[in-house]
Amino acid sequence: MSEEIQTSWKFVDGDGRFLMRHPEHTSYLYFPLASEGGMKSSISPELRGDAKVDQNTFLLVPASVEDLHNSSFGRNFWVFTDKGAVWSVSGCSALQRAAGNSAEADEVSLQAGFLWHTVTRRNKRLGLKADVTNFTPVGYKHTEFMRVVITNVGEQTQTLTPTAAVPLFCRSADSVRDHRHVTSLLHRIRTTSRGIIVHPTLSFDERGHRRNRVSYAIFGAAADGSGPIGYFPVMHDYVGEGGSLDWPRAITANLPPQAGPGEQFQGYEAMGAMRFAPIILAPGESTEYLLVMGVEECASLERLESYLTSEAFGKELSSTQQYWESRLSRLHINTGNRDFDLWFKWVTLQPMLRRIYGCSFLPYHDYGRGGRGWRDLWQDCLSLLIMEPDGVRQLIHNNFAGVRLDGSNATIIGDGPGEFIADRNHIARVWMDHGAWPWLTTKQYIDYTGDCGFLFEQQTYFRDSHTRRCRGIDTQWNPQSDTLQLTRDGEPYQGTVLEHLLVQHLTAFFNVGENNNILLEGADWNDGLDMATNRGESVAFTSLYGHNLVEMSEVLEEIHGSQQMHSTMLGDECVALLDTLGGKIDYDSVDAKKELLDRYIESTAFAIGGGKREVPLLAIAEDLRRKGLWILEHVRNHEWIQGSEGYAWFNGYYDDDGKPFEGDTPSGVRMTLAGQVFAIMSGAATSEQLGEIVRSVNRYLWDESVGGCRLNTDFGDIPSNMGRCYGFAYGHKENGAMFCHMAVMYAYALFSRGLHCEGRRVLDAIYGQCMDFPTSRMYPGIPEYFDARGRGMYPYLTGSASWFLLVMLTQVFGVRGSMGDLVVAPRISAKDFNENGEASIETYFAERRIRVRYCKTNGSSGDACSVRRITRSGSEIPWRERSGAAYVPRDVITAFAPQDVHELCVELA
Numbered sequence: 001m002s003e004e005i006q007t008s009w010k011f012v013d014g015d016g017r018f019l020m021r022h023p024e025h026t027s028y029l030y031f032p033l034a035s036e037g038g039m040k041s042s043i044s045p046e047l048r049g050d051a052k053v054d055q056n057t058f059l060l061v062p063a064s065v066e067d068l069h070n071s072s073f074g075r076n077f078w079v080f081t082d083k084g085a086v087w088s089v090s091g092c093s094a095l096q097r098a099a100g101n102s103a104e105a106d107e108v109s110l111q112a113g114f115l116w117h118t119v120t121r122r123n124k125r126l127g128l129k130a131d132v133t134n135f136t137p138v139g140y141k142h143t144e145f146m147r148v149v150i151t152n153v154g155e156q157t158q159t160l161t162p163t164a165a166v167p168l169f170c171r172s173a174d175s176v177r178d179h180r181h182v183t184s185l186l187h188r189i190r191t192t193s194r195g196i197i198v199h200p201t202l203s204f205d206e207r208g209h210r211r212n213r214v215s216y217a218i219f220g221a222a223a224d225g226s227g228p229i230g231y232f233p234v235m236h237d238y239v240g241e242g243g244s245l246d247w248p249r250a251i252t253a254n255l256p257p258q259a260g261p262g263e264q265f266q267g268y269e270a271m272g273a274m275r276f277a278p279i280i281l282a283p284g285e286s287t288e289y290l291l292v293m294g295v296e297e298c299a300s301l302e303r304l305e306s307y308l309t310s311e312a313f314g315k316e317l318s319s320t321q322q323y324w325e326s327r328l329s330r331l332h333i334n335t336g337n338r339d340f341d342l343w344f345k346w347v348t349l350q351p352m353l354r355r356i357y358g359c360s361f362l363p364y365h366d367y368g369r370g371g372r373g374w375r376d377l378w379q380d381c382l383s384l385l386i387m388e389p390d391g392v393r394q395l396i397h398n399n400f401a402g403v404r405l406d407g408s409n410a411t412i413i414g415d416g417p418g419e420f421i422a423d424r425n426h427i428a429r430v431w432m433d434h435g436a437w438p439w440l441t442t443k444q445y446i447d448y449t450g451d452c453g454f455l456f457e458q459q460t461y462f463r464d465s466h467t468r469r470c471r472g473i474d475t476q477w478n479p480q481s482d483t484l485q486l487t488r489d490g491e492p493y494q495g496t497v498l499e500h501l502l503v504q505h506l507t508a509f510f511n512v513g514e515n516n517n518i519l520l521e522g523a524d525w526n527d528g529l530d531m532a533t534n535r536g537e538s539v540a541f542t543s544l545y546g547h548n549l550v551e552m553s554e555v556l557e558e559i560h561g562s563q564q565m566h567s568t569m570l571g572d573e574c575v576a577l578l579d580t581l582g583g584k585i586d587y588d589s590v591d592a593k594k595e596l597l598d599r600y601i602e603s604t605a606f607a608i609g610g611g612k613r614e615v616p617l618l619a620i621a622e623d624l625r626r627k628g629l630w631i632l633e634h635v636r637n638h639e640w641i642q643g644s645e646g647y648a649w650f651n652g653y654y655d656d657d658g659k660p661f662e663g664d665t666p667s668g669v670r671m672t673l674a675g676q677v678f679a680i681m682s683g684a685a686t687s688e689q690l691g692e693i694v695r696s697v698n699r700y701l702w703d704e705s706v707g708g709c710r711l712n713t714d715f716g717d718i719p720s721n722m723g724r725c726y727g728f729a730y731g732h733k734e735n736g737a738m739f740c741h742m743a744v745m746y747a748y749a750l751f752s753r754g755l756h757c758e759g760r761r762v763l764d765a766i767y768g769q770c771m772d773f774p775t776s777r778m779y780p781g782i783p784e785y786f787d788a789r790g791r792g793m794y795p796y797l798t799g800s801a802s803w804f805l806l807v808m809l810t811q812v813f814g815v816r817g818s819m820g821d822l823v824v825a826p827r828i829s830a831k832d833f834n835e836n837g838e839a840s841i842e843t844y845f846a847e848r849r850i851r852v853r854y855c856k857t858n859g860s861s862g863d864a865c866s867v868r869r870i871t872r873s874g875s876e877i878p879w880r881e882r883s884g885a886a887y888v889p890r891d892v893i894t895a896f897a898p899q900d901v902h903e904l905c906v907e908l909a
């Protein structure tokens, strides 16, 4: 029995490139290769994974995680030697797989960087080495480039027969099982002088087939520019009777090519296999092969053949690397821990990846059909504001067009900015947290830019067949018509961004259950809480709405105070939600709230009047404050649980029987992290309660072996009156995993309330788990969660990356905006300083590149937090102290020259 080989990756330069030996001894590893043009590939150490443009346009066979090691579909390239040996550069051959860890086995290592992937494989006995590099070039829409360099590392001259072999899927992921064979009948395959092009005649969809316009191709050439000497374009002929993709007859029997250029085949599974002329390699000699795979309209595809040269490959690779480097250069940190700084760089890439991939399309993310959900869209904007600020104003503005007048929103989001698609499948579900996220992003936008005018921009509202927060269907609604809310005159109704935010928050405020917290409806942040749609309540998100209401009122007061504006126009119907403007209602009365909401919902269920009323900003502010404070007080006083073991925390939910979900139960203590995070972040928790919560989290949720605080305790039984997630095994995904998104938000909440040591402990535990490769088994970055065994799951596409970025920048380094001014309020730990007693962050503020360099001064304590002096080029810059933070007026920053890097040296006491 061979022993298990455990290796880890390590960073090999200051740019985040990493190296890993024996990557094939870890399962489930994959790396993203994506381009802004929309190509979405994934690649495993054995070159498996897939490549696609969208759900209906898969170039390679769709791959879920289990396929990464169990399936033979994937990129391959074979060498047949003059001694009759068969060797795959991907390792995907029956013989190489059987070699395991024996002396016969290949030696494999992997290197990857932004955003390229190279696997090196060497076989001592055969005297062969291959370096295979893949990337998706930044300049081309839907292509993946691959280069295979073969070296004779033996002692004798060898004659090698090379064959590239990539199975081509060329259709929708829906056809993996459904009509897989029938859809291959649509294939029209033809060979050219450089490759194979597949053009399916129709897009297969039983609801209505359409003529297909897209073609799929693979082209290849040898280093001297010569094309293949022949092809195996049909899967069946390549594999052969009784053969398989990891032992194909075309290779193992060294069969002559099935076709030359200019031939056609119809109605078969396509194979992108091409034979190159035999090559003689003396010891130490190398040769290379270039492959280009793409998805385009047919005419543009053949153009790709011109990239089959070493120069073109090298040029495209370096511009792709430069592109990602420049995107990532917008934010970087320098602490005493270089590994942490580089790991963080990978985290900052992740929100960009989610912009491209959405929440589908990497092997773990084998659900959904592309696009992002509403809350992900908004939260990713939090980091895009920092990493890709161009066009963010427009993007956020467009997103508001997805709000319905009943406070719910469109859930099907297209690829284009602000593209919301009517739900024609009638999936009626409202996630009660959705209304809260847009304010967080908008507030951050305003803080960074000072652009309060944004709140008063006009925007339309979304409309489809769902009415009354998805409790009703408008049978009159014409599914073919637009998705715009109309007035009774048939005009698109528009309101300010502020009005959209008010609609979202005020409808939520009134939409309470019997315990006077906001109803859970279809679920909240935890998508799995979907079985308490009647009586369930989310106290957790009630707190967040409360926080937002108070914050919105403060912003309106500031706008009023700065004389920018004193009143605004609101739709007649919306004004009714501001009950303090006339006939205040009793917020303790659930019935009174429901009544008011029902009246409003009825008044907006179909076309609306379109009339507007001028309302003073201060009156709106007062109304919002009253509601916000009521919520915070209510949660503080009614939802605090005293457990029997002397611990206390907040109840985060009510179940579908209207009972508190958390606390002591016969099957054990029930506690959720979400219930604590938003009570802390919102200020509902008093300082005393805060300390108690931390103690309880540490007692019930903290688990060092999985990287920190779990999402919930083990409820033992399956509460069927809360949600499907409790059907998941404990410790997995939304049932008690160490779910990074919520844990990072917990850290953020702790920082925001001054508990930075506790907050940092949470961040450090996550980082530590990510870096503990033997347990977490993942490349650099943050995963969605760590499972019951501490393994990192669903890497790359997770909202936790945005929040990690945010907490590092705005809390740990304390560099953030406040109504357009720069705030410097570090919460750096002693360990963040390098040997010179310095730590720095480079970012942009007011379109100026700034490096904030923190220096400890004599006498400063380990964790340095308070600012003593800020200088630039030796001269002090003006700032004022407010609540322990340094405020630098925006015009001080905008006076800096736009093109330079400006270092602000911050002396800490």
Ligand code: G1P
Pocket: 359, 373, 375, 376, 524, 525, 526, 527, 528, 734, 741, 784, 794, 797, 798, 799, 800
């Ligand atoms: C995912 C979803 C997110 C949801 C969360 C919990 O988290 O994307 O919308 O709130 O699960 O159900 P993520 O992968 O972003 O960390």
